[in-house]
Every structure is written in C-alpha cells, then in structure tokens.
Amino acid sequence: MIFCRFCGTKEIQFRKSGKFGCTHCAQIFDFPKPNQKTKIPENLIQTLESFVKENSETLTLLSLRTRITRNLKSSLFPFYDPLMEKSKQLLVENRMDGSIYPKESEKDLDSIEHGERKSGFYLGSEDHIRWESISAGWGRDPLDARQIPKEKLTLFRFFFQKNHWATLPGLGFISSCPTNLGRGRRDSILLGLPPGIFLEFFSILQTLVKFGIEFAPSTDHRFRNIGKDRVLVVKISWKNSILVQKRQFYKILSLLGSY
Numbered sequence: 001m002i003f004c005r006f007c008g009t010k011e012i013q014f015r016k017s018g019k020f021g022c023t024h025c026a027q028i029f030d031f032p033k034p035n036q037k038t039k040i041p042e043n044l045i046q047t048l049e050s051f052v053k054e055n056s057e058t059l060t061l062l063s064l065r066t067r068i069t070r071n072l073k074s075s076l077f078p079f080y081d082p083l084m085e086k087s088k089q090l091l092v093e094n095r096m097d098g099s100i101y102p103k104e105s106e107k108d109l110d111s112i113e114h115g116e117r118k119s120g121f122y123l124g125s126e127d128h129i130r131w132e133s134i135s136a137g138w139g140r141d142p143l144d145a146r147q148i149p150k151e152k153l154t155l156f157r158f159f160f161q162k163n164h165w166a167t168l169p170g171l172g173f174i175s176s177c178p179t180n181l182g183r184g185r186r187d188s189i190l191l192g193l194p195p196g197i198f199l200e201f202f203s204i205l206q207t208l209v210k211f212g213i214e215f216a217p218s219t220d221h222r223f224r225n226i227g228k229d230r231v232l233v234v235k236i237s238w239k240n241s242i243l244v245q246k247r248q249f250y251k252i253l254s255l256l257g258s259y
C-alpha cells in the first residue's frame with residue numbers, strides 16, 4: 001500500500017479527496033504533472049488576436065481575477081489543519097494583516113461594481129493562504145497605473161520568499177490540489193460576447209487548452225444583459241502559463257498594466 005510517511009495520507013484517500021496532505025505527498029503519489037514549458041505557437045496567438053480585433057465592438061471585458069495560493073512550509077496542509085493562526089502570524093510579521101478578509105465575505109467579490117477593484121487574503125480554505133484580486137473596469141485609469149507597481153512588488157516579494165512556503169525542486173510551489181501546483185497562480189477573465197460568435201471563439205480557444213488555458217461558459221451567470229444586448233458570459237482562465245505568453249494574452253485583450 002502506498003502512503004505518505006510524513007503526514008500519513010494513504011493513496012486511496014488521495015484519490016478520493018484529490019488533495020495532498022503535505023509537501024511530500026507530491027513526491028509520493030502519481031498525478032499528471034502540469035506543463036510549464038510549452039509556449040503557445042505564434043500562429044495560434046495571431047488567430048486569437050485577429051478574432052478579438054474583428055469583434056472588438058461586441059466583446060465586453062467584465063472582470064479580471066487573479067488568485068495566488070500558498071501552503072506554509074513544513075506543515076500539514078489544510079486537508080488536515082487549516083493553521084489559520086499561523087498564517088495570520090506570518091501576515092502580521094510581513095505587515096500584510098490589514099487586508100485579511102473575514103471568511104463570510106467570500107461572496108462579496110462576485111458583487112463587484114464596474115470600476116471597482118478589490119483584493120485581499122483568505123485564510124484556511126483549500127490552501128493555507130490565498131490572495132485574490134478582482135477588477136471590473138480597468139485600462140487607462142491613471143490611478144490604477146500609479147498604485148499597482150508598489151503594491152505588486154511588496155506582494156510578489158512576499159509570495160516568492162521560498163522559506164515561507166511549501167516547495168519542491170522541479171515542481172515549484174506545492175498547493176493542496178495537484179492541478180494548481182507550480183506557480184500557485186490562476187488568472188481568469190469574464191468576457192461577454194454575443195451568442196452569434198461564440199462557436200467560432202470557442203473553437204479558437206480549444207486550440208489553446210493544452211497550453212494551460214481553460215474556458216467555459218461561466219456557471220454563475222451564463223447570460224447577462226448589457227444595455228440592450230444579451231451576452232453569453234465566458235470565463236477564460238489560465239494557470240502555470242509562462243510569463244511571455246500571458247503578456248501576449250493580456251495584450252490581445254487590452255489588459256496590459258493589470259495584474
């Protein structure tokens with residue numbers, strides 16, 4: 001019987017829950033490794049770019065969301081122990097405790113108004129610490145452009161201090177769910193598009209799936225009225241994508257300057 005001798009998780013438990021019990025589980029159990037190296041070929045990017053250009057009048061960017069998750073180093077993962085006090089302590093030591101969300105506010109992020117931006121930490125969910133930012137309305141707002149760099153720098157410094165976090169050589173940051181490990185970051189956008197063009201759009205996105213880009217009609221709000229128009233709300237998300245291709249993506253969707 002295969003089991004993790006550090007945290008005691010048995011293989012059958014891992015298969016059932018889909019969650020690691022500790023860092024070492026990622027070395028013991030077999031799971032599909034995320035692809036971190038493949039770059040999206042230029043011709044696929046160009047197809048997407050021309051589609052977005054041709055339809056720029058009818059595509060609406062509704063929101064952009066970034067999630068960064070980390071588990072504490074040398075600890076049991078939240079499957080066994082949420083370690084909320086220890087996580088809070090770490091945020092206090094790094095002067096970031098001012099932006100911890102109370103657990104019950106989790107749904108607030110979905111009720112964001114156009115032009116708003118919310119960000120903060122959640123403790124004790126699937127991973128010990130999750131930072132989440134959501135913006136609705138962005139682009140040429142000069143205030144955003146001034147505010148983001150300093151905040152981003154402090155935050156990224158914190159998230160890339162490896163001595164805080166569960167990591168493994170060759171795998172990167174170890175999250176509770178095997179599909180998120182690597183960079184521990186997932187970005188997603190909600191895009192509204194008229195029903196007439198979504199088949200073509202989906203067939204383009206389909207070519208990008210193997211590069212870590214996922215898409216689906218948003219389950220929360222499949223259709224929404226924007227002005228007089230009824231649009232299909234599509235969620236596109238990507239994780240573990242390499243920086244340069246994410247930049248390409250952001251550029252195509254006019255999201256440069258955002259997270």
Ligand SMILES: [Zn+2]
Pocket residue numbers: 004005006007008009020021022023024025026
């Ligand atoms: Zn383990």
